[in-house]
Amino acid sequence: MNDTNPSIESLIASESFQRYCFKSSQGDMEYWEKWKIENPDKIDLLLEAEKWVMATASLVEAKETQEELKKLQQKLTITSESRVRPMFGLWSKIAVAAAIVVLAVSGFFMMNINLSGMEELSTTFGEVKLVNLPDGSILTLNGHSKARYASSWEETEIRELWLDGEGFFDVKSDSTQPFIVHTPYGDIKVLGTRFNALTRAKVLKVTLLEGAVELTTKDEETVELKPGEQLSLSDGKLSQQTVDMEPVTAWKNNMMIFRDASIESIIEKLKWDFNWEIEVRDESILDRRVNAFIQENNPELLLQALAEIYDLSFEKKGEGKYLIK
């Protein structure tokens, strides 16, 4: 590039000039600021080139906007279920009274945890919570799960979180400060990514959607995971396989999806996520394979659907207790 009389194309194509536009290098910023002073007649040219760099780098195509909207909608669904709900009329008064009580209780709780500098969150059966972590990463916590982390990660070398249960992580990438999820059965080291982690009944399952994660077991065994893969650790035994993502993360979008799942595994899941006890009279049905898509994370709907499709009948024996006939 001719430094004193550049064409607009060579400015736009210059990496030093691009870094100046994005403010990503102090050196280049200083260089071009100085250049502007030395070449006052070229300021308009520079400004025009800057507009072109910005326009090209930020250009959004319709497809991308739609994809991003979808992401937002998913987050909104979860938020609206578990956090905000508009209130009107008489109900709002009752709700305000209730809210004050809850606040008083949780305020005390917050004080407790803030003394130790840790945040602790837990969900009851069937509840899903969306959590903004200190670095802006997002954790979606499934029912019957717990997460613990420091209220600030500003002074720490790593971003650490302890998980018991199931969570979906949307982690902000930052190579200077690793993100580690500790589970009772192993540690997951994250390199900026979206993944699902599940620990139930001595089993750890990590499913990766994007990016890369590394799992280190309690026996110090280390495995790296690629997008689309699921890692299972059960009784110290590791297995790795490619899986269909949709069923794994369905709960996050307030849905239930089962693909070629045994009735036994479904009963197991309902037990962990909703504390449902389901007995079967005829054990031979446990191996039956099921496909189901329920547009709500609602076990009752699932049972109804199963009953209809597979010609089974249920008897309700108590709150969350059923017998399959």
Next chain:
Amino acid sequence: MAEAYSEKKKELEQLFLTNYQTFLNLGMSLCGQREFVKDTIQLFFLDLWEQKWWEKEIADPKAYLYRSFYRKLFSELKKSRKYPSQSLELWEEKIYALSDDSNAFQADVQEIQDHLRKALSSLPEKQQEMIRLKFKEGLDYEEIASYTGKSKQTIYNQIHSSIKKLRAHWQQTSDHLKKK
């Protein structure tokens, strides 16, 4: 009750669709990191929702939106610790002054983008891909070269000539507009 709620949700989605490009532009001119800006836009809209923005009385909704988006960007930038806080404060002052100049700048950028959306498709597919890797993905020439197995100089020449074509196209249409 549920209806009023889903109505608000639709409004928010509409707001997202119509302003997405503007927010990305604002964010990119601040830090040039596409993925980071995209994440911040998501968080910003979640905030709007949780704070029930529709209940607030706002005199100038557009200015309010852009200002609060900037505030969000800065707080996220500080959290990410990608920048020394000193230089951040410097820009913060500059940006908060939101002069008419920067608005005119943004308007011009959007005009160029409207043009690019059409003009890019007139380039051969390979050149479109290069432009995408260079500007959208933010790769440097070295990286694109190793990615495509071509020399750095070849990549540079191709991108340079693509920009030239896009510019020529632009000048033709804007001359044409002036004549009108």
